[in-house]
Amino acid sequence: MEVRQEKKGMIELKDDKVFTWPTLVAKEFLAAIFVTVGLLFYSYFVDAPLRELSNPGQAENPAKAPWYFLGLQEVLVYFDPWFAGVVLPSIIILGLILIPYLDNNPKGNGYYTFKERRFAVTTFVFGYIFWYVLIYIGTALRGPFWAFFWPWEKWTHDFPTPPPLHNLPLPLGIILMCGFYFAGLTLPALFKKDFFMKLGIIRYSLTMGLLLTMIGTVIKMVFRLAFNVKFIIATPWINI
């Protein structure tokens, strides 16, 4: 095994190798059997859904994307489609791709640890859980016209009219938005100097930019739910 050891001394590599056959192959074989049996068992008892023939004239209500995209469809409640459906997923994919290049903490490479990488693990686990919470809401708690229903409520078509929404005044919106990113980018750099120094300016800005976008998405949702704010920034060209 090749080990990068610039500047490190000699590393004593443990010889803890075992033969792939039978140790690993046996486990893989068992896993394959369990998965096959599980899938076939489930398929025997539960039918895949099939509705009526498609009819462009009669929209399903609610019309739902496949479950793994319902998190994004849920975000659509709070943001315009260009953000929820295109820009946010692109940022998520880009952010995931960037992770190995942003996280330059050498510790925790190849073993489970929370202590040695608190920030990375917290951020990722938060995002991961958030994604599935949104999927749960979109799948189970959204009924006709995408209205919200608790699990114990029946889906009906007569639910109370949601309260009217309003936009923030444009100057206030711009100040809030710029202030949020400005404060989010500068304050940690000032108060957590070693965090900033370790990452360097480029990694730091990208990391915080992505993190703030994730947090900002949550904050926007809170604004909507708590204060009925439709858009933070509303312009004729673009709404956020």
Place this chain on the structure above:
Amino acid sequence: MKLIPDLIKKITNNEIWRSVFRHGYADTPRNRALQIISNIWLHLHPVKVREHGTKIRFTWCMGGITFFIFLFETITGILLMFYYVPDVNRAYADIVDLMYVVPFGRFLRNSHRWGAHAMVITVSVHMFRVFLTGSYKPPRQFNWVVGVILLVLTFLLSFTGYLLPWDQLGYWAITVGTNMARATPFLGHEGPFSYILGMRPDNDIRFALLGGTAIDAPALLRAYVWHCIAIPVIASALMMVHFWRVRKDGGISGPL
């Protein structure tokens, strides 16, 4: 109680068995190595692996299971292709036939469907495990990138398959999904700044995805070709890279 050894002896110590397998298997280190090296399928593995890498509590076996489900989907998918024609006048009827007429058709369709859902789950759990063990850290950065692309491809595989039954469920799900493309900044006709590039419903990115302005025959054919040919081929190629890199990067990650 030597039931199992006795049984093995009974099974292997007769003319029929020996006519098939020619010689026995002596459990020697050399033979353990040969089992891997001289088997075209198994030699994807190295002969020896670090012990922690074989532990289910380390890998959760999720990458391997994802790959296995991919193979499972390939086989059930090929069988489904014998019965299904991506023609708007036939597609739905073909699925109904599968459910009610074709022997084991319902079972076949169910297992392909549930396998697809399972794969979406296992791939994201695999990603979660790789993150928690910090396995994307040097030298494995690029394999993480390949992984993210595989993740997206897994979603797209499942998504393109959703339209094929041509029922209300798939039709409206794909409607919701592809309507997003309308809103793409610059490239979708309802997206911000799309007027700059002169986007209309009949020349924007959604049009390119659907092969039309509405979900109709061309969209069904495109979904079919992406689902059955293009994406599986791309994903297979990337999986080869993925597995090759796992080995080139020093095998399963672990503490030094």
